């Protein structure tokens with residue numbers, strides 16, 4: 448087996464092998480110490496076999512579980528309701544930042560959030576080499592049929608006040624020869640809606656082609672509409688949420704004026720400078736992704752959509768706004784979000800279920816608001832550190848345990864080092880030196 452890799456490192460029929468066989472193959476083929484490789488995977492198997500099987504069945508070729516810490520950030524007040532947020536992240540300082548921001552705003556009116564829209568989009572991309580106006584006429588003629596033939600798919604969604612909102616024909620022939628789209632708007636109730644949207648789109652594409660084939664006014668070459676693909680868009684500017692905080696500048700603390708001013712400047716910098724904007728938004732995504740993962744939502748879709756929104760006017764910009772008006776400080780975040788509280792992993796993954804219950808089982812709109820608040824809280828915490836003490840103080844404090852773990856510190860050593868670094872600047876080197884010195888005592 449060890450020679451497999453030397454032979455060519457490739458394998459056929461891998462997905463058909465049993466889990467054991469897969470583990471055997473990769474351990475023998477890719478690792479210097481196959482026994483150790485196997486044992487690492489097994490260490491992370493769940494002891495409850497049924498639960499393990501559930502996880503194995505989420506994806507193809509599962510061999511183990513990959514743990515990320517799950518934490519909670521208490522004291523969030525959102526639209527006057529207290530929440531504890533579930534957060535899944537590997538970054539040391541993210542949860543502490545959230546909890547600090549939550550506590551800070553809990554005594555200053557809390558966070559506010561409102562939904563701006565919940566509409567999603569999907570497209571059938573197709574090629575048509577005939578006359579535009581003929582296609583437009585054809586589209587108008589078959590639009591009722593397009594809707595009618597998706598009725599089987601939209602039935603349940605319509606009961607939940609979702610479904611297809613409208614279908615438009617878009618002419619993009621100026622950008623690419625013969626290229627058109629059916630641009631379809633959807634409401635998906637409490638589902639993120641990816642499967643629903645994609646099923647509708649594939650049916651629409653089929654109906655479009657079928658109808659074109661028998662549309663009498665078309666010439667022969669026009670009867671053949673060439674569908675390139677049918678897929679939802681993760682750009683969801685029609686599904687937006689706004690979160691904000693505000694308080695009298697005096698309530699920001701002794702240096703309230705200075706802090707507010709610096710906040711506004713930091714936000715202006717992120718608005719006009721893309722290098723800063725990316726990091727500014729990354730901080731926001733620290734809060735958004737942690738919640739998205741904990742609640743079983745597709746964080747890659749969310750990331751893609753939000754970053755596209757940050758560049759909507761042609762330049763990548765910071766997503767938050769800050770201003771001072773009548774001695775009051777305002778800080779706001781508006782982001783596009785497509786999330787679900789039903790479907791996907793929401794009822795399947797026990798930790799996801801737990802997170803939803805922790806959040807008081809919100810509907811999709813409620814979850815959008817909570818996630819946006821989490822992004823705003825992270826941004827607030829990051830900017831507050833950046834314009835005052837600098838980010839490293841808090842970051843390194845949280846990172847200290849990681850460094851100590853890397854150095855194999857015992858519990859007693861960790862306590863001693865935490866004490867020592869309360870009054871000393873943390874760096875990898877400083878921790879190493881301090882630990883060596885302490886071990887000599």
Ligand code: MEV
Pocket residue numbers: 538726727728729730731733826829830833838
């Ligand atoms: C680190 O994960 C995130 C920050 O860099 C965000 C920011 O700079 O605004 C602290």
